[in-house]
Amino acid sequence: TSKRPTSYALSTFLEHFGAEYNGITSTETVEYFVRILGEHAEVAFDYISDIVQNSQLKPEDIEKERKVIGQEAAMKKDNPGDVLSRETQTTLYPNQPSGRTIFHEVPNLSKMDEKTLRGYMERVYVADNFLLTVGGNISLEDCRKFTQKYFVSFRSGNKNKFQPSHIEKNEIIKITPSTYGQSKLNISFTAFPADTVEELVAGAVGLVLGGGFSSRLTNRLRHEKHLVYSISAFADSNSDSGSFSIRTYLDEANVQRAINEIYDVVKIFLSEGLTDGELEKIKNTLLSNLSTNMERLGAYADFFATSVLFNRPVFSIQEWKDRIIGLDAEFIMSIAKKIFSDKPKVNLLTKNLREVTVPNL
Numbered sequence: 001t002s003k004r005p006t007s008y009a010l011s012t013f014l015e016h017f018g019a020e021y022n023g024i025t026s027t028e029t030v031e032y033f034v035r036i037l038g039e040h041a042e043v044a045f046d047y048i049s050d051i052v053q054n055s056q057l058k059p060e061d062i063e064k065e066r067k068v069i070g071q072e073a074a075m076k077k078d079n080p081g082d083v084l085s086r087e088t089q090t091t092l093y094p095n096q097p098s099g100r101t102i103f104h105e106v107p108n109l110s111k112m113d114e115k116t117l118r119g120y121m122e123r124v125y126v127a128d129n130f131l132l133t134v135g136g137n138i139s140l141e142d143c144r145k146f147t148q149k150y151f152v153s154f155r156s157g158n159k160n161k162f163q164p165s166h167i168e169k170n171e172i173i174k175i176t177p178s179t180y181g182q183s184k185l186n187i188s189f190t191a192f193p194a195d196t197v198e199e200l201v202a203g204a205v206g207l208v209l210g211g212g213f214s215s216r217l218t219n220r221l222r223h224e225k226h227l228v229y230s231i232s233a234f235a236d237s238n239s240d241s242g243s244f245s246i247r248t249y250l251d252e253a254n255v256q257r258a259i260n261e262i263y264d265v266v267k268i269f270l271s272e273g274l275t276d277g278e279l280e281k282i283k284n285t286l287l288s289n290l291s292t293n294m295e296r297l298g299a300y301a302d303f304f305a306t307s308v309l310f311n312r313p314v315f316s317i318q319e320w321k322d323r324i325i326g327l328d329a330e331f332i333m334s335i336a337k338k339i340f341s342d343k344p345k346v347n348l349l350t351k352n353l354r355e356v357t358v359p360n361l
Contacts, residue, residue, distance in 0.1 A: 001054040007061075010051070017043050027089075027098055028162065028238055029309065033298065038137030042146050048132075049150035052125055057114050066109050073102045080349065083176075084184045084247070087347045091174050092188055092243050098165040126157030131309045135301040165241040171343040175354060182249045183350035185258065187358070189342040191235050191242035192335075195312050197323060201335040202235035202244050204282040204327065209233040209269065210246060211285065216265050217246065225261060227254045239310045244339045252350050256357070259346075263359040270337060270361065274329040282332070286324045290317065 004010045014021050019036040032052065034044035076082040086101040093099030132151060134143050167190045178184070192198035210217045210233030217231045231248035250258055274282075293299040294317060307314045315323075340361050348356060 001050045001056060003050055003054065005056075010047070014043065014047055019043065019047075021047070029306070035298070041134075041136075041138045041142060045146040045150045049154075052130070053154060055121070057117050057121075059114055062112065062114060062117065066112060069102070070106060070109060073106050076102060080178075080180050080182075080184050080249070083178075084186055084347060084349055087174065087176055087349070088186045088188055088243075088245065088345070091172055091345050091347055092167050093165055093241075094168055096166065097163060098238065098241070122155070123157065124160050125155070126159075127151075127154040128157060128159045130154065131305055133301045133305045135297050162239070165238055167241055167243065168345055169343065171345070171358070173346040173348075173356060173358070175348045175350060175356070178349040178351060180349060180351075183252045183255050183348060183353065184247075184249050185255060186245055186247045186347045187259070187262065188243050188245045188345040188347075189339050191244040191339055192237065193240050193242050194237040194310075195307050195315075198335055199235060199237050199242055200286070200320075200323060201327065201332050202242065202339060204286065204332055205336045205339065206233040206235055206244065207282050207285050208274065208278050209265065214281070216269060217262060220265050221248065221258060221261055225257075227251075227258050227261065231262075239312075252353050255348065255350065255353055259356060259358060263361065266340060267361055270333075270340060273333050279327070279329050279332070283324055283327060287321060290320060290324070 001010070004013055014034065014036075017036055017040040019034050019040070021032075021034045024031045024033070032048050034047055036044050076086070086103055089101055090099045090104075132147060169190075191202045207215070209215055210231055212218070213222075215233070217233060221227045221231050222229065228248045228250045231246070233244070233246045235242060235244050237243075246262055248258065294303070303317070304314055306312075344358050346356070346358060
């Protein structure tokens with residue numbers, strides 16, 4: 001920025017006050033945050049307003065950052081979990097923005113010039129598309145004062161609108177050759193958008209099947225069959241879509257057997273339903289996770305911020321607790337049956353195996 005013309009000057013400014021800071025990109029949002037002592041709160045307002053409004057985007061800086069992003073992509077390609085997640089994202093959302101990841105950005109890095117980036121910022125970095133979230137040891141009066149001082153000049157513009165996401169409806173089995181010591185398996189199904197009761201319940205289904213060492217999948221595949229070290233089941237969501245995944249790492253020779261065992265566990269779950277103990281576990285775990293997360297200031301702020309940013313209803317923490325307490329087995333099972341009525345999307349990273357099959361549910 002003109003005020004701080006080098007990256008070193010920007011970082012020195014913040015670190016002098018002991019601040020922690022970063023930028024986080026996700027499928028639908030980018031977030032810039034600063035954590036700093038309350039008496040230095042104005043520094044955070046100054047920094048964020050400066051970088052989002054006054055970045056110079058000089059060609060020489062873009063060239064340097066292009067190399068850094070290339071190294072970031074290379075680093076992620078060395079991480080098996082990252083590769084599996086990104087392959088899964090692409091399989092779930094083919095040929096659309098939601099399915100593109102940093103791996104797809106690399107071929108386009110050479111095209112990222114000042115004109116492209118400045119046009120993007122002028123379109124997206126506008127007041128109606130921006131949410132300032134403040135929490136912690138600061139008064140509302142100071143929040144208003146610093147916001148007026150540093151953000152009143154934020155450019156106007158239209159709120160950014162996304163193309164609707166469309167999850168793949170067909171059964172897909174994608175096997176990607178790898179050199180990893182273990183095979184990496186992910187089986188996904190269509191689930192629900194963020195901040196909905198259905199998303200909450202999809203997470204509850206994940207707890208029963210793959211949440212902790214007492215879950216059904218862990219008990220079958222680890223404790224009884226000794227096929228895996230760990231296995232998980234979880235829901236993931238965007239503002240307008242979501243998915244449910246079962247994921248594990250294992251020896252290549254056991255992949256097909258593991259898939260059969262996973263499906264057998266799910267079949268039994270769908271036919272027999274929840275036990276009273278599992279329903280109690282769901283409620284206790286969801287309440288514990290919610291309360292524990294709310295002890296972290298950043299999570300507390302983000303809990304409400306995404307709802308505001310995407311114009312969704314904002315529910316209090318107590319309202320979410322009441323929703324959890326009110327869950328019943330019949331509703332949870334109806335959501336589970338809806339999830340597993342979808343055709344599976346399978347991603348497998350493995351050395352030599354070139355074919356697997358999935359049973360019917």
